[in-house]
Amino acid sequence: MKPYVILNAAMTLDGKIATETGSSNISGKEDLIRVHELRKEVDAIMVGINTVIADDPRLTVHKIESKKEDNPIRVVVDGKGRIPIESRITNDDAPTIIAVSDDYKSDLTASDKYHVLKNNGVDFFFAGENQVDLVKLMNYLYEKGVRTLMLEGGSTLNFSMIKDGLIDEIRICVAPMVVGGVNAISLFGGDGFMTMDESVKLELVDSFSCGKDLVLKYKVKY
Ligand SMILES: NC(=O)C1=CN([C@@H]2O[C@H](COP(=O)(O)OP(=O)(O)OC[C@H]3O[C@@H](n4cnc5c(N)ncnc54)[C@H](OP(=O)(O)O)[C@@H]3O)[C@@H](O)[C@H]2O)C=CC1
Numbered sequence: 001m002k003p004y005v006i007l008n009a010a011m012t013l014d015g016k017i018a019t020e021t022g023s024s025n026i027s028g029k030e031d032l033i034r035v036h037e038l039r040k041e042v043d044a045i046m047v048g049i050n051t052v053i054a055d056d057p058r059l060t061v062h063k064i065e066s067k068k069e070d071n072p073i074r075v076v077v078d079g080k081g082r083i084p085i086e087s088r089i090t091n092d093d094a095p096t097i098i099a100v101s102d103d104y105k106s107d108l109t110a111s112d113k114y115h116v117l118k119n120n121g122v123d124f125f126f127a128g129e130n131q132v133d134l135v136k137l138m139n140y141l142y143e144k145g146v147r148t149l150m151l152e153g154g155s156t157l158n159f160s161m162i163k164d165g166l167i168d169e170i171r172i173c174v175a176p177m178v179v180g181g182v183n184a185i186s187l188f189g190g191d192g193f194m195t196m197d198e199s200v201k202l203e204l205v206d207s208f209s210c211g212k213d214l215v216l217k218y219k220v221k222y
């Protein structure tokens with residue numbers, strides 16, 4: 001069993017979620033309110049380690065009125081245990097789970113960083129060779145009571161999740177901007193599919209204006 005997974009992201013008209021240098025302020029203020037309302041509804045939020053390193057996100061409900069209990073569990077997919085010890089995501093604003101691959105378990109558990117984070121209340125989950133086994137992670141989160149999970153990027157994790165058949169719904173804020181650049185970061189990265197036949201098919205279920213932005217909602221049809 002797995003949680004119902006909603007991928008939420010903001011992209012430019014040309015499908016980029018960040019520039020080559022990592023600049024990623026894309027959503028307008030109305031869209032950020034929508035995002036934080038969604039954060040308040042879900043049981044957990046998940047991001048990849050590069051997003052933590054690039055953005056040092058809080059992943060809490062902080063742009064609308066809320067209480068600490070409204071904050072979902074924060075999950076970081078971190079195959080090699082690279083989490084910076086001072087990351088905001090490890091503070092006590094909400095529970096945090098760091099998922100690491102089995103190959104890096106012994107290195108991590110032997111480190112001071114692991115013990116400091118454990119003492120601060122951070123939980124660890126180990127599965128997979130080199131990369132985190134996302135199917136096992138979803139199963140573990142479900143067993144912990146997570147029924148709805150918001151995937152908030154980045155590009156590499158988004159592709160792994162959709163390739164593994166783990167995303168149920170996609171909500172995209174399309175901002176009226178163009179950034180270009182072959183090295184800018186797109187909504188789905190990874191190795192990609194080689195043919196359109198392999199592409200994951202979507203069904204548009206809603207679309208609406210949100211301030212200056214357009215929000216598109218899709219169901220994923222595996
Ligand atoms: N505009 C928006 O809505 C958003 C923009 N962003 C932007 O995206 C950028 C980061 O994206 P990106 O660089 O693609 O990185 P991700 O945040 O997707 O992290 C990917 C890393 O996670 C680790 N990982 C471990 N297991 C897996 C697995 N099974 N599948 C995939 N990844 C795994 C890998 O690192 P390792 O090998 O070390 O394990 C991998 O390189 C940032 O610039 C950020 O600002 C992010 C979110 C939203």
Ligand SMILES: Nc1nc(O)c(N)c(N[C@@H]2O[C@H](COP(=O)(O)O)[C@@H](O)[C@H]2O)n1
Binds near residue numbers: 009055
């Ligand atoms: N919805 C959305 N719009 C953007 O323009 C963004 N750059 C992002 N980024 C995601 O939100 C995280 C930051 O969260 P906090 O405000 O620090 O809680 C960031 O790391 C991305 O996952 N999202």
